[in-house]
Amino acid sequence: MCRLKSLKKLVMSAAIASLLGSVYIPLATAEGFALEEVIVTARKREESLQETPVAVTALDSEALRDAGVRNLADLNQVVPNIEVSSGNGNSGVASIYIRGVGQRNSGANIDSGVGIYIDGIYAGRPDGALLDLNDIQSVQVLRGPQGTLFGKNTTGGALVFSSNKPVEEFEGSVGVRVGNYDRLDGEFVFNVPITDQLFTRVSGVAVSRDGYIDNIYDGESYNEEDRQSLIWQTRWLATDDLVLDLNVNWAETDQTARPMKCVPVPELTGWQSTLFDSLALVPATGQTYDDFCQESADAGGGDPRKLISDLGGTYKAKNQGASLTAEWDISDNLSLKSITGWRYTEGSQDDELDHTGTPFLHRTNHVHPFSAPAETDQYSQEFQLTGSAFDDRLQYVAGVFWFSEETTGRKTVSYIGPYDPAISGLFFVNSTATQWDAKNEAVAVFSQVEWEFNDSWRLTAGLRYTDEDREVERTRYNIDPETLDANGGSVISVGGGLFSVERPSFEYNPNFGFDFNDYTRGKVSNDDISPMASLQYLIEGGGWIDSGSTYLTYSQGFLSGGLSEGPTGDLEEYKPEEVESVELGFKLDLLDRRLRVNGAIFNADYTNRQLTTIVIDPNTQRPSGATINAKETVIRGIELETTWLATENLMFNFNITVNDGDIKEFNDTQLTLADPGSELAPGCERSNLTLVQVDSCPKDRSDENLPRLPEETYMLAAQYTLDTSFGLFIPRLQGSWKFDIEYCFEASSCEHGGWLEDEQFELSGRVTWISRSERWVGAIYGTNLTDEDYIVGGTALTDATGVGSHAYNPPRMYGAEIKYHF
Numbered sequence: 001m002c003r004l005k006s007l008k009k010l011v012m013s014a015a016i017a018s019l020l021g022s023v024y025i026p027l028a029t030a031e032g033f034a035l036e037e038v039i040v041t042a043r044k045r046e047e048s049l050q051e052t053p054v055a056v057t058a059l060d061s062e063a064l065r066d067a068g069v070r071n072l073a074d075l076n077q078v079v080p081n082i083e084v085s086s087g088n089g090n091s092g093v094a095s096i097y098i099r100g101v102g103q104r105n106s107g108a109n110i111d112s113g114v115g116i117y118i119d120g121i122y123a124g125r126p127d128g129a130l131l132d133l134n135d136i137q138s139v140q141v142l143r144g145p146q147g148t149l150f151g152k153n154t155t156g157g158a159l160v161f162s163s164n165k166p167v168e169e170f171e172g173s174v175g176v177r178v179g180n181y182d183r184l185d186g187e188f189v190f191n192v193p194i195t196d197q198l199f200t201r202v203s204g205v206a207v208s209r210d211g212y213i214d215n216i217y218d219g220e221s222y223n224e225e226d227r228q229s230l231i232w233q234t235r236w237l238a239t240d241d242l243v244l245d246l247n248v249n250w251a252e253t254d255q256t257a258r259p260m261k262c263v264p265v266p267e268l269t270g271w272q273s274t275l276f277d278s279l280a281l282v283p284a285t286g287q288t289y290d291d292f293c294q295e296s297a298d299a300g301g302g303d304p305r306k307l308i309s310d311l312g313g314t315y316k317a318k319n320q321g322a323s324l325t326a327e328w329d330i331s332d333n334l335s336l337k338s339i340t341g342w343r344y345t346e347g348s349q350d351d352e353l354d355h356t357g358t359p360f361l362h363r364t365n366h367v368h369p370f371s372a373p374a375e376t377d378q379y380s381q382e383f384q385l386t387g388s389a390f391d392d393r394l395q396y397v398a399g400v401f402w403f404s405e406e407t408t409g410r411k412t413v414s415y416i417g418p419y420d421p422a423i424s425g426l427f428f429v430n431s432t433a434t435q436w437d438a439k440n441e442a443v444a445v446f447s448q449v450e451w452e453f454n455d456s457w458r459l460t461a462g463l464r465y466t467d468e469d470r471e472v473e474r475t476r477y478n479i480d481p482e483t484l485d486a487n488g489g490s491v492i493s494v495g496g497g498l499f500s501v502e503r504p505s506f507e508y509n510p511n512f513g514f515d516f517n518d519y520t521r522g523k524v525s526n527d528d529i530s531p532m533a534s535l536q537y538l539i540e541g542g543g544w545i546d547s548g549s550t551y552l553t554y555s556q557g558f559l560s561g562g563l564s565e566g567p568t569g570d571l572e573e574y575k576p577e578e579v580e581s582v583e584l585g586f587k588l589d590l591l592d593r594r595l596r597v598n599g600a601i602f603n604a605d606y607t608n609r610q611l612t613t614i615v616i617d618p619n620t621q622r623p624s625g626a627t628i629n630a631k632e633t634v635i636r637g638i639e640l641e642t643t644w645l646a647t648e649n650l651m652f653n654f655n656i657t658v659n660d661g662d663i664k665e666f667n668d669t670q671l672t673l674a675d676p677g678s679e680l681a682p683g684c685e686r687s688n689l690t691l692v693q694v695d696s697c698p699k700d701r702s703d704e705n706l707p708r709l710p711e712e713t714y715m716l717a718a719q720y721t722l723d724t725s726f727g728l729f730i731p732r733l734q735g736s737w738k739f740d741i742e743y744c745f746e747a748s749s750c751e752h753g754g755w756l757e758d759e760q761f762e763l764s765g766r767v768t769w770i771s772r773s774e775r776w777v778g779a780i781y782g783t784n785l786t787d788e789d790y791i792v793g794g795t796a797l798t799d800a801t802g803v804g805s806h807a808y809n810p811p812r813m814y815g816a817e818i819k820y821h822f
Helices: 004-012 061-066 072-078 271-285 288-303 746-752
Strands: 026-029 032-035 056-060 082-088 094-098 114-117 136-143 156-161 171-179 183-191 199-208 214-216 220-222 223-235 240-255 261-264 314-331 333-352 361-366 374-389 394-418 428-451 457-479 492-493 498-501 515-540 544-560 563-566 572-576 577-590 596-616 620-646 648-667 667-673 687-689 694-702 712-720 723-724 727-742 756-770 776-783 791-793 803-808 813-821
Touching: 032 620, 056 061, 056 572, 061 136, 072 082, 072 727, 094 114, 156 712, 171 457, 171 712, 183 813, 261 288, 271 288, 271 394, 271 428, 271 667, 288 803, 428 515, 457 563, 515 563, 515 572, 572 620, 596 667, 667 746
Parallel strands: 114 156
Antiparallel strands: 026 032, 056 136, 082 094, 136 156, 171 183, 171 813, 183 199, 199 223, 214 220, 223 240, 240 314, 261 803, 314 333, 333 361, 333 374, 361 394, 374 394, 394 428, 428 457, 428 498, 457 515, 492 498, 515 544, 544 577, 563 572, 577 596, 596 620, 620 648, 648 712, 667 694, 687 694, 712 727, 723 727, 727 756, 756 776, 776 813, 791 803
């Protein structure tokens, strides 16, 4: 596809750059200088990046610093084919997609296809997973199915975080960062040797920034940052062959949510808004829901970061964890590692789903006293046996993995209203509460073996068996009418959220209570065998290629099924997501190892891809998100990462990805407002709600775009190192372009095209200073320097409401930071 605008920007910005992949420091050689070798652990052992037959991007601590990556979300601009955002809607949960695979739903009844591993521990819940990267040794992004070695929920890829371990010398650092929107961040690291064999290390970070979204409704600013975290580690060199690492960590988030800009869709009529316009909105306010949406859209003269939201919102998360890793070198060729982990996650949030100044669609497990946060305890144990034989020609990894997770307490209160007077002078409030409890047990056995035929050819084969059980319990509650009047008057339900109340003494009690309605329990069990095979050819130095490798990999991945809301109100099973992937990759060092070109061509066939849909909750007559399987989808693409060390001090990067996602079979249902006098179409069902009728009809959604899969991405970058008497100065400028990213949700929003962002452009700059003693490190930085506006998500319930919402990228940010090492 011709991209005239992008080509113009590429030409105009030919000198901009960023560090993609690991840090590439000039390495002195007999010929002068070259790119440094990069060591990764993508296959559970240390090996050269250029000899690893996996599409992996690795950034060490210096690379993270120089690229200004301080949070997991910052990887969005510097790693190819990854999409990271703070939730699909209002919340601050981590929503991560790799090669177009991830999960929008953050509930305990489903997992993402991208696995997050922190010091070897799988992070099951996305709350608090937008990690602040303080005292991190490295971040590795593994693209494509990683079914053999990582296994659990990696049909898209995996993020592997490794923290700095305690060392035998006293050292530390303190740092501060300031910026616009009253940013004030602080961080510290203290490493203390206790004995010759026992060392301890403590690190912490606090992040604070005002919001940049102005809510005209209450005059407050939203989408602020307020997070703190601590990590305490202890390393014991028990013997020459046994090392034990204890990691105890804590993190807390308490910040305002991200309200969104309401988007009118005049050509669509929502069945739900039509119903509640008649029941309550128009009688109580004289305005329709479309009117309220238009007011929000017009707020601030249409400024995307000025809006009207009567809920605003809060997001809170707590994380606590502990892990014990023991590594025993049994012999020179054999080692055993044990990784034992516990992780506690607590999350609560307010969700403004209507994005207007009227209480039309609100959901909370934070504000209402009946609501409660979700609390998750997870336990895991993994044993890894790593070794070599036959003069290191045979390399192998084998292991077992056990995982147990239980989520309890999550009570979510959903409500519309209050509106008074409603139709016929009645009082209106429509509310239910739902408690979700979930259990997840998984056991896996895995092995991977690499055989080196000769100096050039290697064959890797792996196999993983996974057995997983999921259990979901759902308890639903309805309003207790006797609690609606704060003065204790008689309140009688007449159905559909309408109540007859005693006038004029009635006083609405916003903290009304609930009565038990029903209880449902379900359990599913899935197992899978995931094989992989990879043939690799190592290229010897000679000619125009200094060194390199090519590989062809076949792999499978598995994401267990589960239970979700069904159109009847019952729990319905969705099937496991499975993938078969073929990847052809190459990694080349050229021009006396001054040019590095790594690339991959991949084709991934997904069976029963887990996507989202909308069903009617028969109790509340409101839409409810659900998980559904798309029987067959295909994602294919090309990824290219290049690094050119033009001179000893000047480095360029150019990266490109081109993707093509194709939904071959996706059968869903669509909810539309019915014409009462019309005949019911074949295969459709008609629901009689209070004042309207809604048809649920089969819908073929196979022509839609896959969510969060950019068709094209580009990164062009430059970094220069200037050595002066005042220290090293490292200026860098980077530009990132992404094209055609889909954020739609249900059928009408995907057909409409209003949630397809055609271009995202981000220009950022940074100048890093390192003192001659290397004790002081400072920087000035700026992101979104051209102050671009583009959507990064949204809520699109257009079938139900006839409108939707957009979430926009952060505005221009800038500031300075300084750190002292001792």
